[in-house]
Ligand code: SF4
């Protein structure tokens with residue numbers, strides 16, 4: 266039996282790939298992006314998150330918190346347990362939807378991810394993965410229907426500074442996915458204080474015929490409450506204005 270650590274399972278998601286999807290957030294990521302909107306998915310182990318505004322001061326912490334003030338993020342699950350959740354919405358997936366494996370970095374739990382894909386495929390479910398592309402696993406990518414991957418910053422020094430890793434391997438993995446002709450939706454997060462090289466990223470991606478779409482994702486402080494609940498300092502970044510995003514529109518593209 267293969268187990269993994271799952272941070273969350275979101276049903277009826279319409280933001281994690283085409284159609285209606287179930288998104289499985291696997292815990293653990295080797296990157297440390299300064300703006301991470303899923304900071305609870307970076308650590309590989311389960312973590313306690315504390316929301317003081319929900320605490321009713323009952324003093325029963327040792328028995329488990331029923332008010333939602335203290336929650337554990339991350340629990341060990343079997344492949345069967347996860348797939349059971351995925352199958353609950355199978356009737357709503359239609360021809361576009363399915364399951365998206367996200368995180369964290371889902372390829373960090375390689376064996377678990379591979380077994381989950383196999384089990385979903387057996388049920389005829391479309392499988393997508395959201396990945397930083399820091400890892401490359403040919404066996405996994407061969408059986409996935411769609412890869413959603415970020416090229417976050419073009420300059421390697423800045424990439425290292427803001428994510429903790431070089432982007433050399435990530436660029437190489439984009440090229441390898443192209444050689445394998447695996448459909449990719451590429452994205453770049455837009456953080457006014459950090460973003461760099463969007464023009465170069467767009468040019469790089471245009472040369473890869475497997476890239477179906479290049480999207481820009483404006484920074485959103487979705488992770489703020491979660492950072493606070495984990496005891497992490499606020500990231501302090503700002504949401505790009507509509508005007509700022511409009512100025513970047515010329516770099517996005519979509520292919521049929
Ligand atoms: S159990 Fe929850 S609500 Fe009660 S004191 Fe502990 S954190 Fe607060």
Ligand code: SF4
Pocket residue numbers: 294295296297298300301302303304306307368369370397
């Ligand atoms: S790759 Fe994704 S999950 Fe990992 S730190 Fe960056 S934004 Fe967070």
